[in-house]
Amino acid sequence: xxxxxxxxxxxxxxxxxxxxxxxxxxxxxxxxxxxxxxxxxxxxxxxxxxxxxxxxxxxxxxxxxxxxxxxxxxxxxxxxxxxxxxxxxxxxxxxxxxxxxxxxxxxxxxxxxxxxxxxxxxxxxxxxxxxxxxxxxxxxxxxxxxxxxxxxxxxxxxxxxxxxxxxxxxxxxxxxxxxxxxxxxxxxxxxxxxxxxxxxxxxxxxxxxxxxxxxxxxxxxxxxxxxxxxxxxxxxxxxx
Numbered sequence: 001x002x003x004x005x006x007x008x009x010x011x012x013x014x015x016x017x018x019x020x021x022x023x024x025x026x027x028x029x030x031x032x033x034x035x036x037x038x039x040x041x042x043x044x045x046x047x048x049x050x051x052x053x054x055x056x057x058x059x060x061x062x063x064x065x066x067x068x069x070x071x072x073x074x075x076x077x078x079x080x081x082x083x084x085x086x087x088x089x090x091x092x093x094x095x096x097x098x099x100x101x102x103x104x105x106x107x108x109x110x111x112x113x114x115x116x117x118x119x120x121x122x123x124x125x126x127x128x129x130x131x132x133x134x135x136x137x138x139x140x141x142x143x144x145x146x147x148x149x150x151x152x153x154x155x156x157x158x159x160x161x162x163x164x165x166x167x168x169x170x171x172x173x174x175x176x177x178x179x180x181x182x183x184x185x186x187x188x189x190x191x192x193x194x195x196x197x198x199x200x201x202x203x204x205x206x207x208x209x210x211x212x213x214x215x216x217x218x219x220x221x222x223x224x225x226x227x228x229x230x231x232x233x234x235x236x237x238x239x240x
Contacts, residue, residue: 028057032068036119039075040150042133042142048090051079055094065098073112074119074157081156083149083196110169113161117176120154124186127151148194155189155197159204162211170211181208 031054038050054076058065065072079091099105109116132150133143158180162170170177180186190201 070115078153081153152200162207
C-alpha cells in the first residue's frame with residue numbers, strides 16, 4: 001500500500017501546472033530508478049499506477065525523456081503484455097499519450113531495439129523468483145507468480161520485435177538475436193510449469209520460424225525438442 005500511495009502522490013504532483021522544469025528533471029531521474037521494479041510489482045494497482053505515472057512524467061519532460069529511454073523502454077513495453085488487462089490498457093494509454101501515432105511507437109521500437117533486447121535478455125538469464133521478490137514480504141507462490149508473469153512478458157516483447165520490425169531493422173541486431181536463439185534457458189521455458197510462460201515461448205518460436213533465416217544450430221535442436229513435446233502433449237490429451 002505504501003508504494004501505491006507514493007505513486008499516487010507523484011501522479012498528482014506531476015499533473016499540477018506549476019511544477020518547475022528542474023523539479024521534473026529531478027523527479028524523472030528518480031522515476032527511472034524505481035520504474036523497472038514498480039512496473040512488475042506483485043500488486044496489480046501498483047503496476048497500473050506505475051505505468052500511468054511514467055506516462056505523465058514522460059509527457060512533462062517532453063524531449064528530455066529521450067535521455068532516459070534506454071533504461072525505461074523495456075519495462076514500459078512489457079506492460080503491454082501484462083497478464084492483467086487493466087495494466088495492459090494503462091500501458092497502452094501511457095505510450096499513446098507520449099507517442100501519439102503507431103508510426104512514432106514503431107520508431108521507438110526501432111531506435112531502442114538494443115536496450116529492449118538487453119533488458120529482456122537480462123531478466124531471462126539472471127532473474128529468479130527470489131531476486132524479483134523479497135521473501136520476507138511475499139509468499140513463495142506470489143513470488144513464483146510474479147516471476148512467471150515477468151518472464152512471459154519479456155519473451156513476448158522480444159517476439160513482438162521480430163513480428164513488428166522490418167527485416168532490415170532486425171538485421172542490425174542480428175548477433176543479439178542469434179545469442180537469444182542459442183540461449184538454453186530461454187528454450188527451457190517451453191516446458192515451464194506456468195501455462196502463460198509456455199504460451200509466450202511457443203509464440204516466440206513461431207515468430208522465429210517466420211522471420212529468422214540462417215539461425216544457429218541450437219535453435220534447430222530446440223525446435224525439434226518442442227515439436228516432440230507438442231506431439232507428446234497432443235497424444236496425452238487424446239482419448240484412448
